[in-house]
Amino acid sequence: MSEAVDDQSEANRNSEGDETGSSPAVSGPTAPSERGVLGVALQPLAKAYIATEGISWWIFTGIVGLLSVAGLIIAWINGGRGLVLAIVALSLLGLVLVLVWASVKWPKLAYRHMRVGFGEIGIEYRRGVVWRSTTIIPRNRVQHTDVAQGPIMRRYGIATLSIHTAGTTHAKVDIPGLPLGEAQRIRDELLRSHGGGSEKGREREVPAKPELSDVTEPAPASGDDE
Amino acid sequence: MSNGRRLHPSSPMFDLIKHARGLILPGVIVIVFSAGGTWQIWLMALFVPIAIAEVAKFFIFRYELTDEDLIVTYSFIFRHERHVPLSRIQNVDTQQNALHRWLGVVEAKLQTSSGKAPEATLRVVTLGELARIRAAISGPASESGVETEGGVTSEAAEEAEPLLQLSSSDLVLLGIVTWRGLALLAVGLGVAWELQLFKRIHPIQWLRDNTELIPLELALVGVVLFVAGGTALLVGASILWAVLRFGGFRLSREGDTFRIHSGLLTTIGASVPRKRIQLVSLKSSPLYRLAKRTSIRLETAGGAQETETPFGRRWFAPAFDPKRTEEFAVEIRPGLSFDTTNWKHISPRGAWRIRKKLLALGVVLCVPLVIFQFWWIGGAVIVLLGLSMWWAGVWCRSLRYDVSERQVGLAEGVVDRWVTSVFADTAQVVTLSESPFDRRARMAKVKVDTAGALTSGHKIAIPYLESDEAHRIARRIAEFAATHEFEL
Numbered sequence: 001m002s003e004a005v006d007d008q009s010e011a012n013r014n015s016e017g018d019e020t021g022s023s024p025a026v027s028g029p030t031a032p033s034e035r036g037v038l039g040v041a042l043q044p045l046a047k048a049y050i051a052t053e054g055i056s057w058w059i060f061t062g063i064v065g066l067l068s069v070a071g072l073i074i075a076w077i078n079g080g081r082g083l084v085l086a087i088v089a090l091s092l093l094g095l096v097l098v099l100v101w102a103s104v105k106w107p108k109l110a111y112r113h114m115r116v117g118f119g120e121i122g123i124e125y126r127r128g129v130v131w132r133s134t135t136i137i138p139r140n141r142v143q144h145t146d147v148a149q150g151p152i153m154r155r156y157g158i159a160t161l162s163i164h165t166a167g168t169t170h171a172k173v174d175i176p177g178l179p180l181g182e183a184q185r186i187r188d189e190l191l192r193s194h195g196g197g198s199e200k201g202r203e204r205e206v207p208a209k210p211e212l213s214d215v216t217e218p219a220p221a222s223g224d225d226e
Numbered sequence: 227m228s229n230g231r232r233l234h235p236s237s238p239m240f241d242l243i244k245h246a247r248g249l250i251l252p253g254v255i256v257i258v259f260s261a262g263g264t265w266q267i268w269l270m271a272l273f274v275p276i277a278i279a280e281v282a283k284f285f286i287f288r289y290e291l292t293d294e295d296l297i298v299t300y301s302f303i304f305r306h307e308r309h310v311p312l313s314r315i316q317n318v319d320t321q322q323n324a325l326h327r328w329l330g331v332v333e334a335k336l337q338t339s340s341g342k343a344p345e346a347t348l349r350v351v352t353l354g355e356l357a358r359i360r361a362a363i364s365g366p367a368s369e370s371g372v373e374t375e376g377g378v379t380s381e382a383a384e385e386a387e388p389l390l391q392l393s394s395s396d397l398v399l400l401g402i403v404t405w406r407g408l409a410l411l412a413v414g415l416g417v418a419w420e421l422q423l424f425k426r427i428h429p430i431q432w433l434r435d436n437t438e439l440i441p442l443e444l445a446l447v448g449v450v451l452f453v454a455g456g457t458a459l460l461v462g463a464s465i466l467w468a469v470l471r472f473g474g475f476r477l478s479r480e481g482d483t484f485r486i487h488s489g490l491l492t493t494i495g496a497s498v499p500r501k502r503i504q505l506v507s508l509k510s511s512p513l514y515r516l517a518k519r520t521s522i523r524l525e526t527a528g529g530a531q532e533t534e535t536p537f538g539r540r541w542f543a544p545a546f547d548p549k550r551t552e553e554f555a556v557e558i559r560p561g562l563s564f565d566t567t568n569w570k571h572i573s574p575r576g577a578w579r580i581r582k583k584l585l586a587l588g589v590v591l592c593v594p595l596v597i598f599q600f601w602w603i604g605g606a607v608i609v610l611l612g613l614s615m616w617w618a619g620v621w622c623r624s625l626r627y628d629v630s631e632r633q634v635g636l637a638e639g640v641v642d643r644w645v646t647s648v649f650a651d652t653a654q655v656v657t658l659s660e661s662p663f664d665r666r667a668r669m670a671k672v673k674v675d676t677a678g679a680l681t682s683g684h685k686i687a688i689p690y691l692e693s694d695e696a697h698r699i700a701r702r703i704a705e706f707a708a709t710h711e712f713e714l
Contacts, residue, residue, distance in 0.1 A: 037658060037697050038704060121708045132665070134658040136700060138708040141654050166527065166712060167654035168679035 037134055040119030042126060048156035049114075049177030050107045055152050057103035064099055068092040116175055118186060123163065125175050135173055141165050145187045149180065159183040163190070230288025230299055234331050234350045241280040241349060243325075245273060289348065291362045296336065298346050310345045314338040315363045316502065317483070320356065320495035327493075332356050336363075389484075389543075389557060390477040396545040399517050400472055401465030410463045477543060479557060486537045496537040500559070501713065502526040504652040504676040507684045508551060508564050508645040515643075519545045522554055523684075527652075527677035539680070564645045566637045569626035576625075576690025579667055580618035584611055627688045629702050634674055636686050644684040648674050650703075651710035658700045660693075670696035674703060677712075 036042045072089055106129075115126040122138040146162040153159055153176075160176040161183040178186070287300045296310045321333045334356055335344035351359070392400075473490035484498040505525040514520055522543040543554060555562040588611040595604035620640050628635040635647045655675040664670055670693050674686040691699065 037700050039701075121704055128660075130662055132660045134700070136656040136658070136704045138656075138704050140708060140711055165654050165675075166677040167675035168677065169673075170655035170657070170675045173655070 034115070036115070036117050036124040036126065037136060038117070038119050038121050038124050040117035040121075040124055042115035042117040042124065045111065045114050045116065045175075045177030046156075046158045046179050046182075047111070048158050048179075050111045052152045052156050052158065052177070053107035053110065054103060057099070057106060061096065061099040061103050065096045068096060111177075114177065116178075118189075123173075123175075125173065135170060137163055137165060137170075137173060139190065139193055141167075142190050142193075145190050147180070147183045147187050161186060230290040230297065231355075233284060233287060233289075233348060234329075234352055234355075235284075236329050236331060237350050238281045238284045240325075240333065241283070242277055245276050245280070289346070291359065296346060296359070296362075308346070310336065310338065312363050315345070316499050317497035318356075318360055318363065318495075319344075319497065321492060322495075323492035326350065334359065388476045388478045389554070390475070390546055392472055392475040392545060395517065396519065397468050397472055398465050399513065399519060400544055401468030402461060403511060403513055404468060405460075405464050406467040407460035407463035409467075411460060472541075472544060475544070484542070486542070488537055488541070494537050498524065498526055498539075498542070502678075503558060504678050505646060505648050505683070505686075506555075506558055506562065507647075509642065509684070510548070511642050514545070517545075518547065520548045520551060521545055522558075524558075525676060525678050525680055525683055559649065561632050562647060562649075563633075564635075564647070566626050566628070566635070566645060569628040569635065569637060572622060572625045572627070572688065572690045573669060573692050573695075574622075575667065575669070575692075577619045577622040579663065579669075579690065580622070581615045583663075584614050584618065587611070622690065625689075627699075629699050629706075631706050634686055634703055636684075636688055638684070646684045646686060648676055648686050649710075650706040651712055652676050653703055653707040654712070656700050656703045656707070658696055668693045672696050672699050672703070 034042050072085070072092065075085055075088070109129050110127070113127060113129050113132060115124075117124045120139075122136055122141070124134060124136050126132070126134045143164045143166055145164065147159050148162060149159045157180055158177055159180045160174050161178050163173045163175070165171060165173070282302070283300065286302055287298075289299070290297045291312075294312060296312060296315065298306075298308045298310070300306050315336050315338055317337050319335045319337065321335075322331075326332055329350075331350040331352055333347070333349045334351060336346040336348070336359075337344045348359075470490050470492075472488055474493070475488040476486070478485050482500040484500070486494070486496045486498070488494050503524050504527050507523045507525075508520060509523060510520040523540050524542045526539060546554070551564050555564050588607065591607050592604050595601075595607065617640075624638055624640050624643070626637040631650060633647045633649050634653060635645065637643075637645045653674050654677060657673045657675070658670050659673065660670045670691055671687060671689045672691060673688075679685065688696075688699070
């Protein structure tokens, strides 16, 4: 209930000033927008992010589950019995069940609370479910940018935009879940205005698959920028 | 690079001394104080290949100054060649101990604005060579090469009046607050451990066995004298360390660069370009206030790690009269001010939130104590909680902040008092964070990230702000940063 109130208050918050941001970083057919701290429109990330994050969670859960079973089998073979083994087995089962729940629920929860906006002053990135943070990077503080795709993201046509600054705690700010074309466009825009750009983590261009992304416009063709 | 120069012929010796401290010394201590061989002795064997490598490095290491670059080359199997543009070199830090001075050489570290390690370390070169390097970096119009009595080449003839020189009382104060004498205690405990003294001597058991011979009062006096003597020894050692480290301390400004010289036996020369200063903190502890002193620390971008050259960062202005605070502020940055008179306080609800947390903690702690009838512990917990609640109010009242077009400032602290400022052109990333309790109370925290931040330093992190105020502040800081370019 309090979370719904929080979301409503966030949606209603209007910052001071009349900043008109650049075109939204991500677009969706029914993507709700809200105004951020800088007054720029904040958009949700690509919905494919939920799938990619979910797959990562499931992989992790699977590994933990396999290791738990293997450990219990080894303990059983070595004569482990009784109350201690039962407690350990129940604990591991509980852990795996929690991870299963997280694999199902957490990506959706995290997605609901992720927003990004690109404006004249800078980039605003909001994330966090329990502990929430809004990170604001002035445009003229961007040192350089990276666009990276892992194999799972590549499958769904999304990428992570990494923004490097001269800061210490926030020397690198990762914004995952952007359609690849969108990430490249933003990178190029930041490169033109203040930062540099590079791409790593992929071998070739992969256009976003229409059936998997939420981009309503065709992804622009782009070449290597190295 | 056709013909580069070699370092001074004594260079291998200084490199060997550096490695000997880490490898030979522990082994020698173990041999002298220990009954049997341990792994520290075998560690000494590593010194042999390292010694060979250091001597070989002397023959393969070359450096050369061209019109534009400092070129450093060393090749053994792989050839390494590093070009450091002279225009990028921002400071040359030097170090000279008694052996350096006797041989007329100095260790120099050349730093640019990027990275955490010096771009080139020349261990060692002659003083004349250092002057030549400095002249090449500064440009032909500012040739410098004055050799002082202390042996370290400096631009003494062109230096302005020093901003700060430490008095004897300042050195005593620094000795006490840094407590370096504890290192002596650690060494003593280590030696006692190796000699297995703790197995042979049990002071308390000895006292118990000999109470018939020694009256209790005398034993107590002996214990008190022992503790007092030990404390005096530690304090004396700390002061001695401060005298050796900070003796002759001199802070001056030449144009846009601050220069620091410090040390009696080992002389350190450090420089801090103004434009690299990212954050300035004014700090005073209770001892400092008692001695009517305060100190300034800096965080700078680029250059060596703070642990390598704390001068110019933690020890920028180690101790000075608080009446000179605004004078130092203007020297560091025109327009900078530590005057917090008109700064705003955080939300008054902040103290109440802290007290609620303490109350909840108190209930959680006291319930089991009451159940198990540990009355006196429960009473102590209640008294402590009461004091903590009072302290929460005092601490929250000490928190003040200011956001202007020039700087973002935060004043904080009751025991140790801090006033920290970040400038509009050095603020990097602004973060607005909310814990679940913040959200419930409609509050938030604003943090400002800078380049070269130290983990132990004071940061701009303003807690317990009303949500709207936090949004407003975060936006203002971002706007000011967006209108001021960041340069190094």
